[in-house]
């Protein structure tokens with residue numbers, strides 16, 4: 383056994399213990415997770431490397447886990463001829479793999495060695511099922527109506543080949559090598575059962591890059607995520623997670639993920655004056671405070687008018703149109719990654735937001751808000767929705783269970 387293997391094995395005990403106390407879970411975009419170092423080996427790792435997130439629990443990880451620095455999204459279609467039994471074997475393999483990797487262990491079979499020196503680095507693997515999965519596995523009767531296709535929005539420019547899919551895996555970690563290692567392992571473990579349909583890579587700020595935990599910025603430079611629902615709020619669970627009383631009990635504790643690849647037209651955006659950029663959103667760029675005053679967390683005064691009698695936050699400002707108060711309470715947990723896939727043929731950056739939002743029901747979250755944004759958001763001329771996916775993400779597995787077992791063995 384190599385030294386590296388040795389240190390990763392010693393790590394396991396401590397991370398497992400930390401996982402059991404739920405140390406690593408916190409509000410999205412919020413508090414920095416606790417480190418789990420408890421001996422000399424671990425002390426050598428930074429808090430970033432030694433932080434582990436539990437795989438088992440009521441909800442899958444990667445939903446309320448603080449944003450990680452690196453993200454990979456990968457969608458698969460079951461291979462021709464593969465059905466329910468292949469899907470069961472695949473979810474067993476992926477779940478065992480996720481449990482190993484999230485504890486900082488190498489994969490039991492065919493590990494590539496890419497993450498050997500690293501701790502778990504807040505790695506999470508989150509698994510979801512697309513609408514077509516239920517046709518492929520003969521489980522249509524178990525398919526919740528929440529997976530009905532999203533409506534077409536007038537501004538959509540979607541590429542079907544980079545949209546949807548039978549299965550979806552979201553990988554996040556605070557170390558790029560740990561994240562890539564997990565991505566490769568997931569792909570290899572798919573074996574002959576499933577083929578990659580599309581794959582996207584994203585990033586966020588590295589933990590510790592700022593002098594205090596702060597809401598992230600996106601590639602337009604805006605503070606993005608301020609008004610996300612917080613786990614401490616009384617209606618958080620109701621909004622984000624499927625309750626126990628549901629027509630499809632296998633989704634208890636689960637959530638629906640809407641994934642949109644949103645290209646930012648940065649050349650156009652960056653031509654705007656700072657004042658104009660701030661009016662597009664309705665918030666200050668420097669600190670994310672509402673244009674109506676205060677700090678980032680001050681409530682936005684949507685009715686406030688200026689000396690000229692006009693609304694301070696314009697009626698087409700993004701933050702106004704998207705606000706739950708303007709959408710019969712519709713809310714979602716936004717947990718995105720930025721992306722940059724190089725420079726397009728026309729010389730513009732192929733960059734933007736891998737917008738991922740979580741909700742108990744897309745018809746009470748993403749859909750009504752996007753309908754409204756589609757009709758008159760000041761941000762629309764500067765963004766383009768290029769790909770889309772909707773996935774049912776079941777609740778977290780109990781110890782000894784695999785993800786999706788309650789569906790696949792129903």
Ligand SMILES: C=CC1=C(C)c2cc3[nH]c(cc4nc(cc5[nH]c(cc1n2)c(C)c5CCC(=O)O)C(CCC(=O)O)=C4C)c(C)c3C=C
Nearest residue numbers: 604605606607608609644663701704705706735751752765
């Ligand atoms: C359909 C849902 C949404 C899409 C798509 C979306 C795209 C998008 N948003 C920004 C930047 C910001 N969004 C902000 C707030 C905000 N956005 C949505 C929804 C979608 N955004 C909601 C529900 C909210 C919260 C509104 C509220 O409760 O007041 C903000 C302001 C800061 C914040 O609260 O997060 C920014 C900035 C971009 C760049 C973008 C597409 C690329």
Ligand SMILES: [Fe+2]
Nearest residue numbers: 606700701704
């Ligand atoms: Fe937004």
